[in-house]
Amino acid sequence: MPASIDVVFTPDLLPFSDLTGKTVVVADILRATTTITFAVANGATAITPVLTPDDAFRLAADQPNTLIGGERGGMKVDGFDLGNSPREYTETVVSGWQIVLTTTNGTRTLQACRAAERVLVGSFLNLRAIVNRLAQAEGELVFACSGREGGFCTEDTVFAGACVAALAETQLTDAAEAAKILYQEHCEDLLGMLKNCYHGRSLASIGLGEDLEFCAQMDLVDVVPHLVDGRIIV
Numbered sequence: 001m002p003a004s005i006d007v008v009f010t011p012d013l014l015p016f017s018d019l020t021g022k023t024v025v026v027a028d029i030l031r032a033t034t035t036i037t038f039a040v041a042n043g044a045t046a047i048t049p050v051l052t053p054d055d056a057f058r059l060a061a062d063q064p065n066t067l068i069g070g071e072r073g074g075m076k077v078d079g080f081d082l083g084n085s086p087r088e089y090t091e092t093v094v095s096g097w098q099i100v101l102t103t104t105n106g107t108r109t110l111q112a113c114r115a116a117e118r119v120l121v122g123s124f125l126n127l128r129a130i131v132n133r134l135a136q137a138e139g140e141l142v143f144a145c146s147g148r149e150g151g152f153c154t155e156d157t158v159f160a161g162a163c164v165a166a167l168a169e170t171q172l173t174d175a176a177e178a179a180k181i182l183y184q185e186h187c188e189d190l191l192g193m194l195k196n197c198y199h200g201r202s203l204a205s206i207g208l209g210e211d212l213e214f215c216a217q218m219d220l221v222d223v224v225p226h227l228v229d230g231r232i233i234v
């Protein structure tokens with residue numbers, strides 16, 4: 001069991017946390033870490049998070065068997081193979097392919113956590129698998145919420161709180177305690193929480209409401225994606 005748990009609400013707060021030697025779980029429920037989880041569960045060989053579309057085009061140009069995915073403003077970038085909807089990342093589409101991914105919030109958070117000892121990728125889709133892995137971890141555990149354009153978001157914090165609630169008997173920071181309370185407020189209706197939160201309403205307004213139902217699914221897959229040398233693998 002981890003010795004302590006902290007929750008960092010936005011990537012802008014990460015520079016104030018020394019991640020050295022710690023286990024970090026990155027959360028971007030809407031939608032990057034849900035998409036990554038589903039893609040690797042469906043056989044994507046690796047996912048490389050990058051900051052910009054230009055970085056993505058440059059990196060993919062050097063590598064065979066590579067798809068480029070991600071969004072800006074929630075929509076697929078011109079010239080990309082895939083957007084940031086997890087529903088696009090089916091076995092038929094991604095099995096055997098590596099993916100270069102850039103999104104507004106999630107890939108930025110993944111990049112910001114590289115100093116950590118280990119970086120895991122969490123979502124409701126693999127919550128049970130993440131909790132089982134963390135129950136065997138020692139040392140300090142940090143949940144890095146991706147938030148939205150530097151601000152707080154409910155859905156990532158609720159996910160962190162769900163994990164905190166499952167990891168009993170661990171010392172919690174005030175932020176981890178607050179995340180647990182927010183989860184307890186929403187645990188009976190995760191889909192309702194996704195439909196009501198700012199990001200969920202914004203995705204629905206651009207025709208991506210079906211993603212909310214997808215991202216609310218609990219324990220759909222049994223994988224723990226993790227970052228190794230800048231690439232996410234299982």
Ligand SMILES: O=C(O)[C@H](CS(=O)(=O)O)OP(=O)(O)O
Nearest residue numbers: 030031032074103104105106
């Ligand atoms: O694609 C998403 O859902 C968001 C984009 S935005 O914040 O809605 O513009 O990106 P993510 O990095 O997955 O939060």
Ligand SMILES: [Mg+2]
Nearest residue numbers: 028030031105
């Ligand atoms: Mg997000």
